[in-house]
Amino acid sequence: MRPSIAEHLFGIGRLLDAVAEDPGLSEASRRLLSDATKQLARLAAGADERGRFVDWDNAATLAVLADLDGLDLDLDLLAADAVARNGQLRQMLVTALETLGEHEAGARAQITRHLRHRVDANPALNKQPRYPSEDD
Amino acid sequence: MSDDAAIFDALQQFVTTRLGPRARPEVSNVQRVATGRARENWLFDLSWSDDTGRHHEPLIVRQDPEGGLIDTDRATEFAVLQALESSAVPAPRPRWLDAVGAELTKPSLVMSRSVGTCEYYCINGDRPLEQRRALARQFCALLASVHLLDWSSTSLGTLFGDPGPRAALGELDRWEAILAADQLEPWPELTLAGQWLRARAPLNSGTVLVHADFKPGNVLLDDDDAVTALLDWELAHLGDRHEDLGWVTQPLRRGEHLIDGAWEAEHLFALYEELTGVAVDRVAVAWWNIFSTFKTAVMQISGLRAYVEGRIDEPYQPSAAVLRELLDSVV
Numbered sequence: 001m002r003p004s005i006a007e008h009l010f011g012i013g014r015l016l017d018a019v020a021e022d023p024g025l026s027e028a029s030r031r032l033l034s035d036a037t038k039q040l041a042r043l044a045a046g047a048d049e050r051g052r053f054v055d056w057d058n059a060a061t062l063a064v065l066a067d068l069d070g071l072d073l074d075l076d077l078l079a080a081d082a083v084a085r086n087g088q089l090r091q092m093l094v095t096a097l098e099t100l101g102e103h104e105a106g107a108r109a110q111i112t113r114h115l116r117h118r119v120d121a122n123p124a125l126n127k128q129p130r131y132p133s134e135d136d
Numbered sequence: 137m138s139d140d141a142a143i144f145d146a147l148q149q150f151v152t153t154r155l156g157p158r159a160r161p162e163v164s165n166v167q168r169v170a171t172g173r174a175r176e177n178w179l180f181d182l183s184w185s186d187d188t189g190r191h192h193e194p195l196i197v198r199q200d201p202e203g204g205l206i207d208t209d210r211a212t213e214f215a216v217l218q219a220l221e222s223s224a225v226p227a228p229r230p231r232w233l234d235a236v237g238a239e240l241t242k243p244s245l246v247m248s249r250s251v252g253t254c255e256y257y258c259i260n261g262d263r264p265l266e267q268r269r270a271l272a273r274q275f276c277a278l279l280a281s282v283h284l285l286d287w288s289s290t291s292l293g294t295l296f297g298d299p300g301p302r303a304a305l306g307e308l309d310r311w312e313a314i315l316a317a318d319q320l321e322p323w324p325e326l327t328l329a330g331q332w333l334r335a336r337a338p339l340n341s342g343t344v345l346v347h348a349d350f351k352p353g354n355v356l357l358d359d360d361d362a363v364t365a366l367l368d369w370e371l372a373h374l375g376d377r378h379e380d381l382g383w384v385t386q387p388l389r390r391g392e393h394l395i396d397g398a399w400e401a402e403h404l405f406a407l408y409e410e411l412t413g414v415a416v417d418r419v420a421v422a423w424w425n426i427f428s429t430f431k432t433a434v435m436q437i438s439g440l441r442a443y444v445e446g447r448i449d450e451p452y453q454p455s456a457a458v459l460r461e462l463l464d465s466v467v
Binding site for chain 1: 321322323324325327331421445448451452455456459460463464466467
């Protein structure tokens with residue numbers, strides 16, 4: 001589907017750049033416009049990656065949860081929408097951590113490893129998201 | 137009416153109410169300054185008369201913005217500044233408080249304005265190494281002076297209460313409560329870190345006044361690099377000295393406080409021990425290092441809520457650096 005969300009956001013950014021050229025703009029307005037342009041660029045940079053990231057994270061989180069023993073997590077209630085499901089799965093991780101307590105070292109390490117991979121793969125946090133490889 | 141005109145009128149009325157019309161108070165040179173993320177500041181000059189003549193005083197108003205990274209209480213900060221007034225700690229002199237913003241439209245502190253400027257990265261800036269190291273030593277001495285304050289002889293004990301041995305758990309409770317109140321979505325990263333911290337919290341062996349946001353960016357330096365004031369006391373409380381030591385040696389703020397090879401954490405600890413006569417517990421500092429990262433993440437989450445609610449314009453969120461540091465520390 002073209003323009004993609006990122007292409008569309010970059011297009012809006014070009015409009016803002018054109019407004020910023022206006023010599024009559026006050027310093028305060030110029031600063032606000034500059035902030036808006038930076039935010040838009042950041043958003044645009046990760047926009048097309050977002051869907052892939054959420055799908056990957058949902059699958060990876062489900063796999064981690066499925067490996068945990070003795071937890072009563074109802075996976076049948078997961079939302080169809082990927083973003084809503086992501087919030088549910090992350091809440092399940094919180095519940096799992098609270099249930100596990102401090103002494104289930106192996107399970108906690110597994111969750112920590114997944115969350116660490118998630119930080120690297122998140123396009124909202126990285127210019128070049130990195131998904132875990134087989135070696136990770 | 138513009139913000140500038142409105143604050144001018146409000147200030148004129150405010151000081152007239154405080155000093156009385158016979159003092160003929162005059163507000164002038166009102167200007168807004170953008171310093172710090174938690175407050176809106178206005179500089180102004182005040183002139184007034186009494187039996188000894190006409191006086192002039194540079195002042196600053198610190199106001200709550202519509203939203204910030206953290207919500208703190210103006211009355212508490214005012215009380216801290218009052219407690220510091222007769223101490224050796226260079227802090228702004230508190231003048232007046234509008235705790236709920238009844239007169240100045242927003243909760244506001246009026247304080248003396250010291251000369252100097254704040255430089256966040258002066259420790260690693262353009263000055264020659266020896267000057268930067270001298271600055272670092274000076275900051276360490278400033279922190280030591282805060283911790284050497286005899287808080288029991290001030291109103292701080294009544295204001296905060298002594299947390300005693302469980303100071304670390306008390307701070308963890310506080311920041312977990314802020315997290316619970318402000319998070320818009322689940323953060324298992326912080327649940328994990330909170331559990332790790334709770335299981336290993338050190339015991340406090342000597343309560344001090346903790347600044348809780350000590351950094352060069354909160355220190356005013358004059359043209360000769362002398363400290364004229366330590367600012368931003370809004371997070372101050374009674375607690376464990378290692379909280380401040382952990383804050384200034386946390387890896388993510390290294391560029392603000394340490395110099396590679398020339399002023400490392402051990403240099404800072406050695407000077408601190410010499411100045412205070414108190415041994416630094418390295419294990420406790422390591423815990424507070426991780427707590428500092430946790431606290432930073434919570435502040436970013438509070439900022440995220442403020443952004444979503446339209447109270448600030450910067451879209452905060454826990455950064456990759458903060459989350460990586462946190463997860464790598466607790467694994």
